[in-house]
Amino acid sequence: MFQRLDSIYRSLSAAAILKVKTGDSRGLDSIAANVRMAELQALLHQIGNDIIIQQQSLSQLLNSADLVLPMLQPLEKLSMPVFSRDSIHPLLALQSQNINIANAGVAVVKNENKPDFSGRFFSQRLWGASDPFTGFSVTASFPLFGASAYRSKVKTAQAEVLLQQRQFEYGKQLFNTKQLQMQQEMQRNNSLLSFYEKSGLRQASEIINASTLAYRAGEISFAELSQFLAQAIDIQKNYLEALNTYNQSVIQYNYFINQ
Numbered sequence: 001m002f003q004r005l006d007s008i009y010r011s012l013s014a015a016a017i018l019k020v021k022t023g024d025s026r027g028l029d030s031i032a033a034n035v036r037m038a039e040l041q042a043l044l045h046q047i048g049n050d051i052i053i054q055q056q057s058l059s060q061l062l063n064s065a066d067l068v069l070p071m072l073q074p075l076e077k078l079s080m081p082v083f084s085r086d087s088i089h090p091l092l093a094l095q096s097q098n099i100n101i102a103n104a105g106v107a108v109v110k111n112e113n114k115p116d117f118s119g120r121f122f123s124q125r126l127w128g129a130s131d132p133f134t135g136f137s138v139t140a141s142f143p144l145f146g147a148s149a150y151r152s153k154v155k156t157a158q159a160e161v162l163l164q165q166r167q168f169e170y171g172k173q174l175f176n177t178k179q180l181q182m183q184q185e186m187q188r189n190n191s192l193l194s195f196y197e198k199s200g201l202r203q204a205s206e207i208i209n210a211s212t213l214a215y216r217a218g219e220i221s222f223a224e225l226s227q228f229l230a231q232a233i234d235i236q237k238n239y240l241e242a243l244n245t246y247n248q249s250v251i252q253y254n255y256f257i258n259q
Contacts, residue, residue: 001236002044005229008212009037012225015216029222036226075243077193078250080186081259089175089258095168102161109157175256182253189246196239204235 013033020030055067062068088096121136211228214220220228 001233001240002040002047005233006037006040006044008208008229009033009040012212012215012222013037016222019218032222032226075240075247077243078247080190080250081254081257089256092168092171092175095164095171099161099164099168102157102164106154106157106161109153179253179256182249182256186246186249186253189242189249193239193242193246196235196242200235201239204232204239207232207235 013030016029016033051069052067055069058068059066120139207228211220211225211232215222215225
């Protein structure tokens with residue numbers, strides 16, 4: 001946007017200088033045009049520095065020495081996603097797995113107090129005997145003591161299951177709430193963006209074209225032209241900010257619906 005404005009003000013600065021030379025306007029118009037053009041150059045320089053800072057931050061996250069830039073194209077509007085109730089967020093899936101692990105822990109604790117059976121097969125040659133002696137043995141062990149400790153372990157394991165279940169339900173409720181909030185925010189941002197898409201941007205372009213033509217024709221002063229351009233610039237800037245805010249809300253909504 002600032003690059004387009006820089007081009008406009010360069011053209012207007014040349015027109016103002018020509019008007020001063022021909023005596024159609026005072027030198028103040030040329031000074032004001034040059035000041036505005038210099039201000040835009042400073043803003044473009046500041047934006048360039050901001051881009052470098054963001055590139056360095058992204059390179060650090062990517063663990064790369066390359067400076068990455070997005071494709072030089074207009075900022076696109078992200079489409080509104082469609083929520084599918086069949087999908088489950090990975091964090092909720094992890095919490096659900098914790099419930100399964102806790103249930104398995106209960107089963108392990110209960111098995112600790114069950115009788116244990118083991119068998120052994122052996123074959124050995126005794127001294128003086130021609131044939132080996134072969135046989136097998138079976139051992140059975142029954143827990144006789146520690147019933148109180150066993151019950152405490154079972155209760156602890158069952159309490160862990162209940163805790164994991166409650167954490168899952170809380171996380172599910174939290175995600176559902178966030179989904180609704182982000183959906184409403186996305187729709188609200190889209191409503192504001194629709195104004196600029198339907199009429200705001202068109203009106204801004206008409207203001208710029210009409211005011212620049214009127215100035216070149218000598219119908220308005222440079223001060224009046226600056227007021228019209230400032231209004232149009234605000235509309236275009238607000239549109240870009242509204243578009244970015246809407247896109248960010250779509251990205252956040254996609255996170256909470258696992259897309």
